[in-house]
Amino acid sequence: MSGWRKGLNPPLRSVLAALMVGALAGCGGGGGGDGSASEDAGAACSPTPIVLALSWQPAGFTAPEVAELGQPPVPVVAGDLGDVAVTPSGGVHLAWSERRDTLPYFKSFVSRSHDAGASWHGTSIEPASSGFAFLTTLASGRLVAGSTADLAQNWWRSPRLWWSDDDGVTWRFQDVRSDVVAPAEGGLVLSYEEEPIRVTEHNGKVVVLVRAVSTRQSDGEILNRLYYWDVDSATLTRLPVVPPQPGPLPARDDYEIAQIAGGANGYLYVGIAGEVLRTADGINWEALPRARSDANLTALTVLANGTLAAGFDNYANLSLYKEGWGWRQAPLPEDQKDLFDPNAALTRPFLVKQILQLHSGALLASTWTHVYASCDLGARWKRIEPGPGGYVYRPVRMAQGADGTVWGSFYTLDSDPAGTGGFQGLLKIQPPAGVAPRDFVNCL
Numbered sequence: 001m002s003g004w005r006k007g008l009n010p011p012l013r014s015v016l017a018a019l020m021v022g023a024l025a026g027c028g029g030g031g032g033g034d035g036s037a038s039e040d041a042g043a044a045c046s047p048t049p050i051v052l053a054l055s056w057q058p059a060g061f062t063a064p065e066v067a068e069l070g071q072p073p074v075p076v077v078a079g080d081l082g083d084v085a086v087t088p089s090g091g092v093h094l095a096w097s098e099r100r101d102t103l104p105y106f107k108s109f110v111s112r113s114h115d116a117g118a119s120w121h122g123t124s125i126e127p128a129s130s131g132f133a134f135l136t137t138l139a140s141g142r143l144v145a146g147s148t149a150d151l152a153q154n155w156w157r158s159p160r161l162w163w164s165d166d167d168g169v170t171w172r173f174q175d176v177r178s179d180v181v182a183p184a185e186g187g188l189v190l191s192y193e194e195e196p197i198r199v200t201e202h203n204g205k206v207v208v209l210v211r212a213v214s215t216r217q218s219d220g221e222i223l224n225r226l227y228y229w230d231v232d233s234a235t236l237t238r239l240p241v242v243p244p245q246p247g248p249l250p251a252r253d254d255y256e257i258a259q260i261a262g263g264a265n266g267y268l269y270v271g272i273a274g275e276v277l278r279t280a281d282g283i284n285w286e287a288l289p290r291a292r293s294d295a296n297l298t299a300l301t302v303l304a305n306g307t308l309a310a311g312f313d314n315y316a317n318l319s320l321y322k323e324g325w326g327w328r329q330a331p332l333p334e335d336q337k338d339l340f341d342p343n344a345a346l347t348r349p350f351l352v353k354q355i356l357q358l359h360s361g362a363l364l365a366s367t368w369t370h371v372y373a374s375c376d377l378g379a380r381w382k383r384i385e386p387g388p389g390g391y392v393y394r395p396v397r398m399a400q401g402a403d404g405t406v407w408g409s410f411y412t413l414d415s416d417p418a419g420t421g422g423f424q425g426l427l428k429i430q431p432p433a434g435v436a437p438r439d440f441v442n443c444l
Helices: 017-023
Strands: 055-058 076-078 084-086 092-099 106-113 121-124 134-137 143-150 157-164 172-175 189-202 205-216 220-230 235-239 257-262 268-272 275-279 285-287 297-302 308-312 318-322 326-329 354-357 363-366 371-374 382-386 391-400 406-415 426-429
Touching: 084 134, 084 391, 084 406, 092 134, 092 406, 134 189, 143 172, 189 257, 205 235, 205 257, 220 257, 257 297, 268 297, 275 297, 297 354, 308 354, 354 391, 363 391
Parallel strands: 055 382, 157 189
Antiparallel strands: 055 426, 076 092, 084 092, 092 106, 106 121, 134 143, 143 157, 143 189, 157 172, 189 205, 205 220, 220 235, 257 268, 268 275, 275 285, 297 308, 308 318, 318 326, 354 363, 363 371, 371 382, 391 406, 406 426
């Protein structure tokens, strides 16, 4: 189903809602004075442009841990080697790595700020560990992270899970075991590691996706498995993914799981290639209709109203699934230039990496090079531009703080937004003065 007769406009709970009526005219009309929104955000919308006074700005991130007396700051890298998370108390947390010219080439840290980025305090990650593969805040406010660890008793790199209950001031970790049988050392196997790469929550339990990777002389093998993580017992308990049979996926013990997501609607979602499976009880699984036959999943997010937002590695790159209505395409705009042919027609971004729903109900979608915003749940999108003098490259993860500020980690910046031409791993978008977090971002 390519479009819904009724859409998914988020509720707008402020006096600014009245202004949305004009902004969304011809796209479902906005809402009434009681803060309710029209349910009609169908595929056809007016060509009225979205006006967004938004741009990425320097976050003031500093890393005194790696600065040498009398020497310029050492470039830091966030993104592929880290993540960004916020906590209910207002803390901002960034996992990042120092780039070095000698072994080890990367030294990993996690930094925190409790004054909106005015100052930062860093903690060096235990040397036997890799950098954090993810950094996430659970519903309880606990920070959790995942890495690998080089343990003396194992020849391979083992899974390690971290947590902080004091807003990132102190961190504890557990070295956990999966049920994957590690290969014997030597022979054709060159390396082996088990890395926790994703985490979500389902029915009050923490679900971890662990990726086991074997590298051989001629090929390799990847096994992805889901586990419940119990901190008190320091154990991982297997959560089998059992697709219905007959169905779109063959019966196997392992699948190459790309994404997982949990939400308030009570379902745990799993993305495998282009298929989406879900379970309500962790035992019985069902397959959703396939959104596209020519794309694989790259992002999954459960929105506040239970709608599933999915990103794909295809130019028709984002779709929404609503129970009883099916899939609706919500592709990003055609604004990408061809790198090799300046005369070629503009195209859409190829893939979506993350979909974030803000306090206002608006959506942010990150791609390989840019971030886009939508106030009508994908009926229209507007690209968020870099600040003065800056071109951001490879956005990796975004999170919104309690004050409405959106924080984003980026792999590199070709030019710092301040115009210095340096690297900065963290940027932010702040609400305009006088705008409450619940109203940010509204497309006015």
